[in-house]
Structures are given as structure tokens and as C-alpha cells.
Amino acid sequence: MTGDVGLFGPDSVTWKLHREPILMLGGLRSLYLQALHPRAVAGVAQNSGYRADPWGRLLRTSDYVGTVVYGTTDEVRQAASRLRRLHARMSATDPRTGERFRIDEPDLLRWVHVAEVESFLTTAVRAGVGLTPEEIDGYYTEQLRSAELVGLDPATVPATAAEVAAYFTAMRPELGLTRDGAEAAVFLTVPPIPGHWGGLPFRLSLTLGPARWAYFGIAGTALGLLPAWARKMYGGLGWPTTDMAAALSVRGLRALIAGVLATLPEHYRMAPLRRAAMERAGLA
Secondary structure: OOOOOOOOOOOOHHHHHHOOOOHHHHHHHHHHHHOOOHHHHHHHHHHOOOOOOHHHHHHHHHHHHHHHHHOOHHHHHHHHHHHHHHHHOOEEEOOOOOOEEEOOOHHHHHHHHHHHHHHHHHHHHHOOOOOOHHHHHHHHHHOHHHHHHOOOOHHHOOOOHHHHHHHHHHHHHHOOOOHHHHHHHHHHHOOOOOOOOOOHHHHHHHHHOHHHHHHHHHHHHHHHOOOHHHHHHOOOOOOHHHHHHHHHHHHHHHHHHHHHHHOOOHHHOOOHHHHHHHHHOOOO
């Protein structure tokens, strides 16, 4: 008998997709994409402490996504309730119009949701994860459950690849690079190194040495995986060669991650949330 496997379960496309560590890069891509929505990025800039604690915020976001994907029904419900309460207390000012708006406006929640799930899916597919067209549509449809958790009406959220493409086409006139968006993009590309990461020589090696250049490569790949229209908004190139280079890079990163994980003890190869879900499903 299996236990509570939450919203999705072992037969879902969601579990198939999110077992891939390369989705961490998809999360970074989604942040670049989200930052092109003037209101969405203003809401983050005016309410979030991402500049003071970027790595902590990233870990909290990752924990939330992991809980939604792999948590029990009760764990998912509690995590979503906390997030909705947090959003309900927040508002921001539109830098273009001066209008005050709520962070939990459906239009903003929808943009963040679609940008995130499309980024996860696109990054995985470009990295070589084999998904059929039916599985791609299935992932979007399954993720309506995640959209509902943050307060969206599932009927208003794109649920197939074609609907997502149409949504982006409709949204493009509303998008653009604002000062908040540019600052967020620079921050994502050149994040600060936490001061508690070892002694001064180690911090200098991260700031100036190979680790920093490696991160530049990761951030560059995330940008390169954006749609051509989004890259152009950032002042980049929409050439097909950029798409090809990004595809080669993300495939290489996926292979590198797999190689590193293969050298680790087995209990380090799987995130604790996924391991617990697999045990409840009777698969570990």
C-alpha cells in the first residue's frame, strides 16, 4: 500500500520532469523571464529582500516548488496557505503610472506561474530530456494544480503548449525592460558571494576566479535559453545560432551534473523531499 504522494505521484509527467537536476537552470531562466514584466519585477523589488539575502530567497523558493511537487497533501496545503497569506499582505507602486497594486493580482500570479513552468519545461527539453508532445501538454495541464494553489482560477491559466505560446504572444505588448528589471537581471548575472563562505582567499577565488566565471557561463546559458523576443528585450541577439549555442551548453551541463552525481554516495544523489515521496510511493 502506498502513502500520500500529494498532488502528482509517480505516474505524472511532473515527477518525471522534476527528477532532473537541470531544472535548477530552468528556475534561473524563469527569473530572467519574469523580470520583463514591469509590474511583476516592481513587486519583487519593492517587497523582497533578494538583494540582502539572495541565496536564502532562492532556497526558500526551491523548497516551496519541491514541496508542491513531492510533498504530502497536507504539506502542500500548508505551504500554499503560507504563500497566499504572505502575498495578501503585499502591494507595490507601478513605476510607470504611480498606481498602487496588490502583489496577488491574478494577472501577475498568472505571469509568474506561466514563466516558471514554461522555463522548467523548455530547459529540460533543450537539455535532452525526452518528452512527447502529449507529455509536454500533460505537464502544463498537471501544473494547473500548482496555479490553483496560489489563488488562480485554473480555467484562466494556459494548459497546453499551444495555449502557452498564444499567452506569450498576447503578453508581449505589456512586457519590457524597466530599471527594476535591468537591476534584477544584473543581480542574477553577478550575484554577491555570501561572506560566510569560508576565509578570504576562498571568497576571492569565488569573486574573481574560476567559480565566478563558471557561474557567468551558467547565467549566460539561462539567458540564451530565453525566447528570441525576450533576449532582444535584454539587448541581446535573437539569432538562431544563439539558440544552438544555448542548447549545446545546457546539454553539456546536464551531462556534467549527471557525471558529478554518479561519483557521490547514493544518499546524496536525490533531494530529501523526492526521496521521502518515493518511499511513500513504495519506490525507494
